[in-house]
Structure formats: C-alpha cells, structure tokens
Amino acid sequence: xxxxxxxxxxxxxxxxxxxxxxxxxxxxxxxxxxxxxxxxxxxxxxxxxxxxxxxxxxxxxxxxxxxxxxxxxxxxxxxxxxxx
Amino acid sequence: xxxxxxxxxxxxxxxxxxxxxxxxxxxxxxxxxxxxxxxxxxxxxxxxxxxxxxxxxxxxxxxxxxxxxxxxxxxxxxxxxxxxxxxxxxxxxxxxxxxxxxxxxxxxxxxxxxxxxxxxxxxxxxxxxxxxxxxxxxxxxxxxxxxxxxxxxxxxxxxxxxxxxxxxxxxxxxxxxxxxxxxxxxxxxxxxxxxxxxxxxxxxxxxxxxxxxxxxxxxxxxxxxxxxxxxxxxxxxxxxxxxxxxxxxxxxxxxxxxxxxxxxxxxxxxxxxxxxxxxxxxxxxxxxxxxxxxxxxxxxxxxxxxxxxxxxxxxxxxxxxxxxxxxxxxxxxxxxxxxxxxxxxxxxxxxxxxxxxxxxxxxxxxxxxxxxxxxxxxxxxxxxxxxxxxxxxxxxxxxxxxxxxxxxxxxxxxxxxxxxxxxxxxxxxxxxxxxxxxxxxxxxxxxxxxxxxxxxxxxxxxxxxxxxxxxxxx
Numbered sequence: 001x002x003x004x005x006x007x008x009x010x011x012x013x014x015x016x017x018x019x020x021x022x023x024x025x026x027x028x029x030x031x032x033x034x035x036x037x038x039x040x041x042x043x044x045x046x047x048x049x050x051x052x053x054x055x056x057x058x059x060x061x062x063x064x065x066x067x068x069x070x071x072x073x074x075x076x077x078x079x080x081x082x083x084x
Numbered sequence: 085x086x087x088x089x090x091x092x093x094x095x096x097x098x099x100x101x102x103x104x105x106x107x108x109x110x111x112x113x114x115x116x117x118x119x120x121x122x123x124x125x126x127x128x129x130x131x132x133x134x135x136x137x138x139x140x141x142x143x144x145x146x147x148x149x150x151x152x153x154x155x156x157x158x159x160x161x162x163x164x165x166x167x168x169x170x171x172x173x174x175x176x177x178x179x180x181x182x183x184x185x186x187x188x189x190x191x192x193x194x195x196x197x198x199x200x201x202x203x204x205x206x207x208x209x210x211x212x213x214x215x216x217x218x219x220x221x222x223x224x225x226x227x228x229x230x231x232x233x234x235x236x237x238x239x240x241x242x243x244x245x246x247x248x249x250x251x252x253x254x255x256x257x258x259x260x261x262x263x264x265x266x267x268x269x270x271x272x273x274x275x276x277x278x279x280x281x282x283x284x285x286x287x288x289x290x291x292x293x294x295x296x297x298x299x300x301x302x303x304x305x306x307x308x309x310x311x312x313x314x315x316x317x318x319x320x321x322x323x324x325x326x327x328x329x330x331x332x333x334x335x336x337x338x339x340x341x342x343x344x345x346x347x348x349x350x351x352x353x354x355x356x357x358x359x360x361x362x363x364x365x366x367x368x369x370x371x372x373x374x375x376x377x378x379x380x381x382x383x384x385x386x387x388x389x390x391x392x393x394x395x396x397x398x399x400x401x402x403x404x405x406x407x408x409x410x411x412x413x414x415x416x417x418x419x420x421x422x423x424x425x426x427x428x429x430x431x432x433x434x435x436x437x438x439x440x441x442x443x444x445x446x447x448x449x450x451x452x453x454x455x456x457x458x459x460x461x462x463x464x465x466x467x468x469x470x471x472x473x474x475x476x477x478x479x480x481x482x483x484x485x486x487x488x489x490x491x492x493x494x495x496x497x498x499x500x501x502x503x504x505x506x507x508x509x510x511x512x513x514x515x516x517x518x519x520x521x522x523x524x525x526x527x528x529x530x531x532x533x534x535x536x537x538x539x540x541x542x543x544x545x546x547x548x549x550x551x552x553x554x555x556x557x558x
Contacts, residue, residue: 026130033127037346040116041339051335057228061334065115066379070122074368077126081364 029080036069036076089197091367093356093439094125095374097165097429098157098398098474100208103374105398105475107382108390109323110330112337113345114382120349122375127350128357129364132497139449140510146488146517147447148459150355151440153481155181155463158433160474163467164397165426167252174468180430181464184437185457198366200435205373207428211421212381215405219387223380226387233327236390240316243407244391248313253396253473256305257321259298264315266295271310276303308396308471320391330386344538348479351486351544354494356443381405398475402429479538480524487543488517495551508554516547 043051043061051061103121106114159177166176187200216222221229238245248268267273267290277284278301288296298304304321306312324330385392385401392404406421416424441456448455470477492512501508523539535542 023132026132030127030130033123033130037120037123037127037350038343040119040334040337041342041346044335044337044339044342049335052332056224057231058224059331059334061115062227062331062379065119065334066375069119070372070375073123073126074372077129077364077368080130 025080029076032076033073036073039069040065088201088366088370089439089442090129090358090364091125091370091439092197092201092435093154093443094353094436095121095201095205095370095432096154096158096436096478097161097432098154098478100374100378100429100432101161101398101402102475102478103378104382104385105393105401107379108385108401108404109393110333110386112333113342115334116337116342116345117349118375118379120346121378122371124346124349124353125357125371126364126368128353129359129367131354131359131494133359139447139451140507142510143489143513144444144448144452144455146484146513147444148455148462149517150481150485150489151444151456151459152462152466153477153484154356154440155437155460156466156470157474157477157481158436159463159467160470160477161397161399162429162433164252164399164474165403165429167250168395168397168399168403169422169426177464177467180433181460183430184434185460187434188438188441188456197438200431200438201370204428204431204435205370205377207424207431208381209373209377211406211424211428212377212384214416214421215384215388215409216380218409219384221387223383226380226383227331230383230387231327231331235326236320236323236330236386238314238316238318238320238391239389241408242314242316242389242391244312244314244394245316246313248311249395250311251306251308251395252400253308253471254305255394255396256303257394258303259300259321260325261300261319263298263318263321264295265298265304266293266313268292268311268313269309271307273307273310274305276305278302314391320394322394323390340534341537344534344541347544348483348486348538348540351490351540352482354490355485356439356482358442358446397473483538483540483543484517484520486540487520487547488513491516491544491547492551495548496555501555503554503557508551511554512547512551515550516543519543519546 040051040061043064051059051064053060055063099121103117105111106117111117159180162180163173163176167173216226219226240246243249248266270289270291273288273290273296275286275288275296275298277286277299290296296304319325324333382401385405388408389404392401394400403422403425406425407418409416409418409421437460440459444456444459466477492509495512496509503511520539520543523535523542526536528536
C-alpha cells in the first residue's frame with residue numbers, strides 16, 4: 001500500500017515560535033498599560049488644562065480615570081492573554 | 085489559577101475605603117488613585133513567567149511582614165467600621181482575625197475562591213444601587229449636582245450636627261469661617277489662633293456642653309475619642325470651598341506625587357498578584373467594578389454628607405452613604421444597609437486574606453506552615469496598637485512588597501544564581517527591605533519629604549540594581 005497518493009508541496013512559511021510571539025504581545029501590552037497610567041500626571045502639566053474640560057458635567061480627567069482607562073486596561077489584558 | 089483568585093488579594097476593605105474617601109474628599113490625587121487601583125493588578129497579571137520562587141528564610145520573613153502590614157490595614161479598616169457603628173475596635177479585630185484564620189486554614193479552604201469576593205462585591209453593589217436609586221440621580225447626575233453646590237456645608241440632619249460624632253484619631257481641622265463648636269463629652273482641645281500674623285496656641289479643657297468659638301484661620305486639634313457638635317449651614321472645615329473646587333481639584337495634583345503613588349500601587353500589585361492566572365476576564369471585570377463602583381460611591385457620599393471624613397478614617401465616607409438613605413428605600417433601612425456594608429467588608433477581608441496566604445505560601449512552601457498564623461496574629465496586634473489610619477498601613481505594606489519582593493523578582497527573571505552562598509534574589513530583597521525601613525524611620529529633611537512618604541521610590545531601584553549587578557558579575 002502506497003504511503004500517500006496526495007502530493008504535498010512544501011510551502012515557505014515564516015516560523016515564529018509561539019512563546020516568542022506571546023511574549024511580544026505581553027511586552028506591547030505592558031507598554032500600553034504604562035502609558036495608560038501615565039496619562040493623568042501628563043495631563044496635569046499640559047498647558048490649557050485639558051483635563052478640566054467637561055463632558056456631561058464631568059471633567060475629562062475623571063471620565064478617563066474612572067471609566068476609559070480601566071476599560072481599556074481590561075480589554076488589553078483580555079486580548080494579551082488571548083494571544084498566549 | 086483563576087482570575088478571581090489572582091486579584092482577590094487586591095480590593096480589600098482598606099483599598100476600597102481609601103479610594104471612596106479620596107473621591108468624596110475631592111483629593112487632588114483622586115483620579116490617579118482610582119486609575120492605579122484598577123490598572124495595577126491587571127498590569128501585574130502581565131508579569132513575565134518565572135521559575136519557582138526562591139525558598140529562603142529571609143524571603144519568608146519579608147513575605148510574612150508584608151502580609152502582616154496589609155492585613156493590619158484591612159483589620160484597622162474593619163475596626164474603624166466597628167467604632168463608627170458603636171462597637172469596640174478590638175472586638176472587631178479579634179473576631180475578624182479569628183474568623184479569617186479559621187476560614188483560610190479549613191480543609192478545602194481554596195475550593196471556592198470566588199465566593200468571598202462575590203459576596204463582598206455583591207453586598208457593596210446592593211448598597212450602592214439602593215442609595216443611588218434613593219437619590220433619583222445617576223452617578224454622572226450626582227456628580228453634576230455635587231459640582232454645582234456653592235459651598236460644602238453641614239446639613240441639619242448630619243450626625244455631626246444633631247448628636248455630635250466621635251473622632252477616631254487625632255485630627256486637626258482648619259476653619260475658613262467663624263464657627264461655634266460644642267463638646268459632647270469632656271476633652272482637651274488645642275486651638276491655634278492666627279492673630280495678626282502671630283500664632284497663639286491655647287489648650288482648652290472642656291466638659292460636656294461647653295462651647296468653643298473659632299475664627300477664620302484658626303485650627304482646632306481634637307484628640308482621638310473626643311466628640312464635637314458643629315453648627316448647621318456652616319462650611320465643613322478642611323473640605324473644598326465649593327462644589328466647583330471639589331470637582332476641579334484633580335488637575336492641581338503634583339505630578340511627582342502622582343507618579344510616586346502609581347509606583348507604589350504597581351510594584352505592590354506585582355508582588356501580591358500572581359502571574360499564572362488562566363481566566364483574566366473575571367479579573368478584568370472585578371477591577372472595572374472597583375473603579376466605577378468606588379467612584380460612584382464617593383460622588384454620592386460627597387453629595388449626601390460632605391463632612392464624611394472629619395472623624396479621621398476613610399471608612400466614614402464608606403458608611404456615610406447607607407446612613408443617609410431614607411427609611412422607605414426599597415424596604416431597606418439605613419441600619420440594614422450599614423449591616424450589609426459590614427458583611428461586604430468582612431467578605432472582602434476574607435478574600436484578601438486568602439490571596440495573601442497564597443503569597444506567603446509561595447514564599448514558604450510547606451516548610452513553614454505556621455508563618456501564616458503568625459502573620460495574622462501580628463496583623464491583629466498592629467491594628468490594635470496602631471494610631472495611624474488604614475491607608476498609611478496599606479501604603480507601607482504595598483511599598484515594602486514592591487521594594488523587597490517585586491523589584492528583586494523582576495530583576496532576577498528566570499533565576500539569577502547565587503553569590504556569597506546566598507541566592508542573588510534574596511540579597512536584592514534584603515537591600516530593598518533595608519532601604520525601605522531605613523527611609524521610613526529616618527527623619528529626612530523637608531526637601532526629601534516625597535521619599536519619606538514613598539520610600540519605594542529609592543528602595544525598589546536599589547533592590548533591582550543589586551540583583552542585576554550581582555547577576556552581571558557571573
């Protein structure tokens with residue numbers, strides 16, 4: 001009995017080891033998280049006080065600190081762990 | 085390890101109360117604290133995988149000390165809760181420590197790691213939703229209403245006005261307008277008068293019913309345990325001048341202090357939150373609920389009782405919300421809601437303790453099973469004798485954890501070998517812990533006040549550098 005009658009062509013593929021790709025995703029996520037944390041201190045030194053602008057009665061800085069930043073971090077950690 | 089168990093050590097009573105109190109008081113560091121408390125444990129979940137922890141008596145001792153400090157912060161928060169509802173502090177400390185020790189040492193204690201955080205979070209969420217519904221305002225509506233107030237004043241229904249409240253710690257109040265306060269119980273009060281540029285210090289020994297008149301610019305220091313009654317309609321001493329000042333305090337925060345606070349939170353989380361969590365969705369949901377829930381709680385609290393914080397404990401802001409709920413709110417009375425908050429805080433403490441037990445266990449393995457019980461006993465002792473507030477103890481615990489556990493571990497990576505017969509990571513931990521303790525107890529000049537408040541800024545880089553330097557000399 002022949003071993004196989006289906007011709008298999010060897011395609012050239014870029015081989016990326018999975019742990020290395022996962023570690024890259026983790027490193028990117030860490031950089032993004034550090035940036036997320038640094039936004040409020042950076043906003044306080046920017047001219048014009050952009051953090052005091054109000055949206056629906058609440059300052060942008062508080063919207064970011066209580067909702068946008070934690071939400072972005074939550075999505076980020078789920079995505080980063082999904083890559084692993 | 086599940087995501088719930090991974091972050092269970094994080095949102096204990098002291099952290100939740102500290103975040104709520106910062107929002108309610110309009111602290112300049114409020115937004116950074118809310119963001120850091122939410123993002124730090126998620127960042128910790130992304131730490132690189134490492135070899136098994138170095139088992140060494142020094143590491144075990146440091147892990148035990150960190151656990152004792154963090155546990156004492158949470159126990160102090162529970163003790164403040166007990167004192168504010170009329171019970172004795174040490175009763176609450178002993179009961180909570182004994183119950184938690186029993187729960188965490190039971191056979192199959194870790195089988196349902198999500199139960200305690202679920203009960204704690206659910207209880208606090210129930211109170212938040214009930215209190216929010218009773219105001220008829222969404223959190224952003226409450227924010228706008230709080231920011232629109234012309235001044236933050238005592239209401240006629242405030243317990244500080246009707247019966248007088250007790251100071252849990254030595255507290256100094258700064259008065260911006262004339263005020264007549266009445267001593268409810270006998271006590272000694274120090275008044276510093278600002279008299280045409282001169283400062284005149286007077287100590288007043290008052291009996292129950294005696295009044296004291298203060299002028300704008302005066303400060304009043306009340307000892308722990310003393311009770312005072314304030315006038316309705318007067319500005320709350322120490323509070324922002326108006327709702328607008330409360331809402332706009334954050335952009336005036338010092339960037340260096342904000343960065344120092346973030347460094348303490350992130351490094352502390354890296355030490356306490358394990359890296360090997362499988363399901364991060366639950367962990368992400370927990371910290372998201374922490375940021376949104378604690379901010380909303382603080383906003384409702386400052387709208388309902390802007391004086392929450394006078395007593396000298398962050399717990400007062402947490403308890404002020406259920407206390408102002410009208411009796412008809414969904415059939416739940418204010419007393420019932422306070423009881424729900426107490427149950428929620430106790431459940432969060434048990435969850436945090438179980439998470440800290442895992443930290444001690446990772447350091448000690450099965451060789452020193454008694455370390456956990458010793459840490460809990462030491463925490464109870466610290467909480468009983470401590471005169472500082474829970475937040476100070478929590479920052480000390482997180483700072484020490486960051487300097488002596490997280491920084492050397494991050495520097496060592498998958499192993500840094502041995503030098504002088506000791507594991508390099510342990511040498512880094514010794515240097516980090518030594519620097520942290522030295523900076524904490526040393527009397528630094530005023531120019532270095534930031535380092536005295538956040539010793540981790542020097543101690544963690546030192547611990548990290550020692551490990552890297554010794555590793556490089558191989």
